[in-house]
Amino acid sequence: MEVTGKITKIDVCDVRFPTSLEHHGSDAMHGEVDYSAAYVTMATDADDVIGCGLTFSLGRGNDILVKAIEVIRGHVIGRQLSDIYSNFGKFCREITQEGQLRWLGPEKGVIHMASAAIFNALWDLWGKKCGKPVWKLLAEMSPHEVVSLVDFSYITDVLTKDEALKLLTRNKGTQKERELILMEKGFPAYTTSTAWLGYSDETLVKKCREALVEGWTKFKMKVGSNVDDDKRRAKLIRDEIGYNCDLMMDANQKWDVKEAIEWMKQLVEFRPLWIEEPTCPDDVIGHATIAKALSPHNVGVATGEQCQNRVVFKQLLQVDGLKFLQIDSCRVGSINENIAILLMAAKFNVPVCPHAGGVGLCELVQHIIMFDYLCVSATNEQRMCEYVDHLHEHFIEPVVIQNTCYMPPKKPGYSSEMKKDSVENYKFPDGKIWKDLIEGGKFVQ
Numbered sequence: 001m002e003v004t005g006k007i008t009k010i011d012v013c014d015v016r017f018p019t020s021l022e023h024h025g026s027d028a029m030h031g032e033v034d035y036s037a038a039y040v041t042m043a044t045d046a047d048d049v050i051g052c053g054l055t056f057s058l059g060r061g062n063d064i065l066v067k068a069i070e071v072i073r074g075h076v077i078g079r080q081l082s083d084i085y086s087n088f089g090k091f092c093r094e095i096t097q098e099g100q101l102r103w104l105g106p107e108k109g110v111i112h113m114a115s116a117a118i119f120n121a122l123w124d125l126w127g128k129k130c131g132k133p134v135w136k137l138l139a140e141m142s143p144h145e146v147v148s149l150v151d152f153s154y155i156t157d158v159l160t161k162d163e164a165l166k167l168l169t170r171n172k173g174t175q176k177e178r179e180l181i182l183m184e185k186g187f188p189a190y191t192t193s194t195a196w197l198g199y200s201d202e203t204l205v206k207k208c209r210e211a212l213v214e215g216w217t218k219f220k221m222k223v224g225s226n227v228d229d230d231k232r233r234a235k236l237i238r239d240e241i242g243y244n245c246d247l248m249m250d251a252n253q254k255w256d257v258k259e260a261i262e263w264m265k266q267l268v269e270f271r272p273l274w275i276e277e278p279t280c281p282d283d284v285i286g287h288a289t290i291a292k293a294l295s296p297h298n299v300g301v302a303t304g305e306q307c308q309n310r311v312v313f314k315q316l317l318q319v320d321g322l323k324f325l326q327i328d329s330c331r332v333g334s335i336n337e338n339i340a341i342l343l344m345a346a347k348f349n350v351p352v353c354p355h356a357g358g359v360g361l362c363e364l365v366q367h368i369i370m371f372d373y374l375c376v377s378a379t380n381e382q383r384m385c386e387y388v389d390h391l392h393e394h395f396i397e398p399v400v401i402q403n404t405c406y407m408p409p410k411k412p413g414y415s416s417e418m419k420k421d422s423v424e425n426y427k428f429p430d431g432k433i434w435k436d437l438i439e440g441g442k443f444v445q
């Protein structure tokens with residue numbers, strides 16, 4: 001379906017949630033965490049459909065993200081949607097390689113995340129204009145159309161367009177069956193909401209019990225500040241969930257390489273399925289060293305939520321640096337770059353288990369993993385998508401979890417539209433919520 005219209009306006013709003021007040025989202029590296037969205041709305045001259053996108057950060061990070069989006073939008077306003085969507089991969093490259101801005105990246109950090117917010121809004125707009133949720137829009141594309149979404153620069157030594165086409169074609173015949181399963185059962189999830197690092201032991205136990213009642217069988221806990229605390233908390237969790245449930249551990253980049261290995265050897269008795277982000281996300285060889293050392297202990301390495309771009313993922317795959325690959329909907333260049341990453345993971349037969357700890361990340365990434373299941377990996381074996389239970393009420397179409405699985409979104413778009421009231425109330429620093437907190441002395445800027 002051809003989509004017409006010229007982009008006339010892109011607004012960006014700094015929306016923050018005071019999650020730090022209750023220690024939600026806390027980990028070994030991020031103690032005071034206010035989940036925040038640099039929230040983009042995009043209008044065209046064709047009709048009044050609005051594309052909504054976001055990228056995720058923690059509080060003050062938004063100051064810089066908002067500015068970067070304001071700069072990039074100058075290169076997007078005035079563009080025809082038909083030109084963008086007919087060769088979306090090329091458009092992404094134009095934006096990420098803009099002559100002056102690329103010096104800030106290229107394709108990494110703030111500037112890349114700002115591009116992601118705009119690309120995410122474009123995806124929402126596309127889905128809405130076509131009257132389809134984005135996962136469905138993607139699943140109905142031909143392999144050639146999917147390939148045209150991707151910028152293959154710097155990865156052709158591992159994945160050519162021809163190989164991508166083959167990967168996208170090989171499971172087409174059985175896609176309908178998987179769609180039926182998806183509609184009926186959804187896509188498997190795990191919960192991180194029981195064990196943020198700032199939670200007390202009592203909270204941890206209470207939340208584990210509640211999660212078990214809800215049927216959860218896969219849990220992630222934060223580790224990395226103090227090994228004795230980690231042991232005590234892991235024991236508390238195992239005592240509650242037993243050893244038939246999966247337990248994953250997440251260090252959020254706390255350790256040096258040798259330290260990661262030694263620390264994790266002290267936690268293997270709790271049989272973690274994976275250790276996530278054991279060290280610096282840029283240290284590809286370090287990840288491989290840790291993966292090799294922990295493999296005899298049946299602990300896999302998981303990473304990706306702060307991987308800069310497809311090239312780092314390529315190298316991690318090339319050196320066996322990860323056993324579970326964690327895409328993120330807002331860190332790299334939106335769905336487009338994530339498709340490149342999904343395809344490389346499929347080639348290396350590495351399961352993708354998306355990261356979603358943040359505001360809006362569950363809403364967005366569910367579309368990508370559903371596309372992976374339908375069209376790329378064609379399996380949900382060994383795969384699960386992270387779920388955290390905060391802030392969904394601020395979205396027009398919040399995620400639906402049924403029997404601990406993500407159910408496919410139904411509304412057109414990318415599930416990225418926030419409620420107007422939420423945006424108004426949580427706008428930083430002038431929204432009502434923030435004004436009250438600041439005036440009441442509960443929040444110091």
Ligand SMILES: C[C@H](O)[C@@H](O)CC(=O)C(=O)O
Pocket residue numbers: 024025026027030033192250252305355356357358386
């Ligand atoms: C700061 C975030 O809450 C981070 O801890 C999320 C994360 O690592 C995860 O969800 O995984």
Ligand SMILES: [Mg+2]
Pocket residue numbers: 250252276277305355357
């Ligand atoms: Mg993590």
